[in-house]
Amino acid sequence: MRYYQLPSRERSSSADSLVAVDEGGSAYDLTSASDDLGSFTELARAANASDRSVDAIARDRLPDAERLDVEDIDADALLPVVADEVWAAGVTYRISEEAREAESGKPDVYIDVYENERPELFLKATPSRTVGPHDSVGLRGDSEWNVPEPELGVVLHRGDVVGYTIGNDVSSRDIEGENPLYLPQAKVYDRCCSVGPCVATGDVVGDPHDLTMSLTIERDGEVEYEESTSTSEMATSCEKLVDYLGRHNDLPETVVLLTGTALVPPETFTLTEGDRVVIDIDSIGRLVNDAVVV
Incomplete structure (x- = not known):
């Protein structure tokens, strides 16, 4: 999968959203499915804790994630991972x-x-x-x-x-x-x-x-x-x-x-x-x- 960081569409929220785009080109807001997946580092942290891949963790959350229009992703993309x-x-x-x-x-x-x-x-x-x-x-x-x-x-x-x-x-x-x-x-x-x-x-x-x-x-x-x-x-x-x-x-x-x-x-x-x-x-x-x- 490809993982993007996008601005939150919730006006009441200042947090950004982690979005996954699967192999078929469909986009999913992972943060809408779990507040614990607000960034790529948090996704990697969850994968490390469960000894699974980041893609496996993301796929578990896709059924509960809000679908997004993939056409808007590139224009709105933020820094995808904040590296230390x-x-x-x-x-x-x-x-x-x-x-x-x-x-x-x-x-x-x-x-x-x-x-x-x-x-x-x-x-x-x-x-x-x-x-x-x-x-x-x-x-x-x-x-x-x-x-x-x-x-x-x-x-x-x-x-x-x-x-x-x-x-x-x-x-x-x-x-x-x-x-x-x-x-x-x-x-x-x-x-x-x-x-x-x-x-x-x-x-x-x-x-x-x-x-x-x-x-x-x-x-x-x-x-x-x-x-x-x-x-x-x-x-x-x-x-x-x-x-x-x-x-x-x-x-x-x-x-x-x-x-x-x-x-x-x-x-x-x-x-x-x-x-x-x-x-x-x-x-x-x-x-x-x-x-x-x-």
């Missing part, structure tokens, strides 16, 4: 390694990571720095070279993979290129990450290493950049990234791990305020954000 931490991986695709070499005066460090057993992992965002669909991602005001990085996201609950989502690891390439030690400033700042539009479980996604991923950037209604790739081009598997993330690292309850990018706009391109960034990944959906200087 968002982590990211770098240099997991060949094109990513080449791009990092091109931006840096010290390319050997990226070659070493690409050829090494240990992957590059870094803390990308906290909840306050993460936005959802249709919200604005941030561009650092002290950077002249800002780019989106579309990535497959792995959703973890208590260290186990419970689903997949789409992430945008917005980055200031000139800051990182000046010195690799500036990576945290190039990656972590206000609105530096977007996630959405849903969490799709493994039954929907199938093989996470065989998904088409595309990036489209629009400016003033015109397409500035458009390209696609496949997660089959990953040189490092999701399983390996998850394994290394959990080594000697006490992870919080809910984590999103972004798995790297292979879609890098040319060196002459930088995002500007008002640009529209569209990321599509097979079996998950479409994540749309505009850009704003922060």
